[in-house]
Amino acid sequence: MNRSTYILPIIVIAVAAVMSSIFIVDERQKALVLQFGQIVSVKEDPGIGFKIPLVQEVVFYDDRILSRDVDPLEVTPLDDRRLIVDAFARYRITNVERFRQAVGTGGEDAAARRLDSILRAEMREVLGSVSSNDILSTDRAALMLRIRNAAIAEANALGITVIDVRLKRTDLPAENLNATFQRMVAERAREAEDERARGREAAQRIEAQADRTVVELVSEANREARVIQGEADAERNGIFAGAYGQDAEFFQFYRSLEAYGIAIGQGNARLVLSPDHEFFNYLRNENGTSTPDR
Incomplete structure (x- = not known):
C-alpha cells in the first residue's frame, strides 16, 4: 500500500x-x-x-459599552404621589473572570437581568427618599448620579462597571392622571381668580385715585374761579366807585335804571310798594308825583 x-x-x-x-x-x-x-x-x-x-x-x-432598558417601575416618593419611572443604563463587562463566576453559563442575558434587579432596587431607594417634584423637575442629574453610584458597588460583584443611569420618562399612573388633571385645573382656576381679584383691586385703586384727582382738579378750578370772580368783582366795584366819584347823580340814575330793568322788565312783574318809596324816585315828575302809565 x-x-x-x-x-x-x-x-x-x-x-x-x-x-x-x-x-x-x-x-x-x-x-x-x-x-x-x-x-x-x-x-x-x-x-x-x-x-x-x-x-x-x-x-x-x-467588550463594548452596552445599554440596558429597565422595565417601567412604580415608585412612591416622600409625598406618596406614585410615579411610573422608565430608565436605562449603560455598562461594560470589565472583569470577565468575575463575570463568568457570577453568571455562569447564563452569559450576558443573565447578567442583564441581575443588573435590572440592582437598578430597580436602587431606583426605589433613591427616588423614595425625595419628593415627586424633585423627580419631575428637569434638574434631576443629582438623583441619577446617586442611583448610578449606588449601583456601581453591587454591579462590581458581577464583573460589570455601571457607566451611566438615565431617567428617560416619568409619568403618573393611569388611574391618577384624571385626578391630577382635575387638581391642576382647580389650581389654575384658583390662580386665575387670584389674578382677577388683584385686577379688581387695582382697578378700584385706580378709580379711587382718578376720583380723587377729579375732586382735586374741580376744587382747584372752583377756587381759581372764585379768585378770578373776586378779582373781577373788585375791579367792577372799583370802576363803579370811580364812576360814582366822577358823577354821583348819574351813577345813581344808571343803577336805578338797571334795577328797573330787573324788577319790571319781564312785563308781568308786580311790586307792592308805597307810592312814595325811594325806588320810584326817577319815575316821578317834577311835581313829585309818579308818572302815569302809558
Missing part, C-alpha cells in the same frame, strides 16, 4: 488539530479559555490565542 495513503490523513488531522487550537479575538471582544468549566486563561487583547483541542473551549464576551 502506498505511504501517501497514511500520510495524507495524518496531515489532515494535524492541520485540523492546529486550526482547532487557534482562536481569534477582535477589538470588540474578550475571551475566556475554559477547561472542564474552569477558567484557564483570559484573552483581553485583540489577536490570536491558543487552546487545547477537544479539552478546552473559548467563551467570548462583548
Whole structure:
C-alpha cells in the first residue's frame, strides 16, 4: 500500500488539530479559555490565542459599552404621589473572570437581568427618599448620579462597571392622571381668580385715585374761579366807585335804571310798594308825583 495513503490523513488531522487550537479575538471582544468549566486563561487583547483541542473551549464576551432598558417601575416618593419611572443604563463587562463566576453559563442575558434587579432596587431607594417634584423637575442629574453610584458597588460583584443611569420618562399612573388633571385645573382656576381679584383691586385703586384727582382738579378750578370772580368783582366795584366819584347823580340814575330793568322788565312783574318809596324816585315828575302809565 502506498505511504501517501497514511500520510495524507495524518496531515489532515494535524492541520485540523492546529486550526482547532487557534482562536481569534477582535477589538470588540474578550475571551475566556475554559477547561472542564474552569477558567484557564483570559484573552483581553485583540489577536490570536491558543487552546487545547477537544479539552478546552473559548467563551467570548462583548467588550463594548452596552445599554440596558429597565422595565417601567412604580415608585412612591416622600409625598406618596406614585410615579411610573422608565430608565436605562449603560455598562461594560470589565472583569470577565468575575463575570463568568457570577453568571455562569447564563452569559450576558443573565447578567442583564441581575443588573435590572440592582437598578430597580436602587431606583426605589433613591427616588423614595425625595419628593415627586424633585423627580419631575428637569434638574434631576443629582438623583441619577446617586442611583448610578449606588449601583456601581453591587454591579462590581458581577464583573460589570455601571457607566451611566438615565431617567428617560416619568409619568403618573393611569388611574391618577384624571385626578391630577382635575387638581391642576382647580389650581389654575384658583390662580386665575387670584389674578382677577388683584385686577379688581387695582382697578378700584385706580378709580379711587382718578376720583380723587377729579375732586382735586374741580376744587382747584372752583377756587381759581372764585379768585378770578373776586378779582373781577373788585375791579367792577372799583370802576363803579370811580364812576360814582366822577358823577354821583348819574351813577345813581344808571343803577336805578338797571334795577328797573330787573324788577319790571319781564312785563308781568308786580311790586307792592308805597307810592312814595325811594325806588320810584326817577319815575316821578317834577311835581313829585309818579308818572302815569302809558
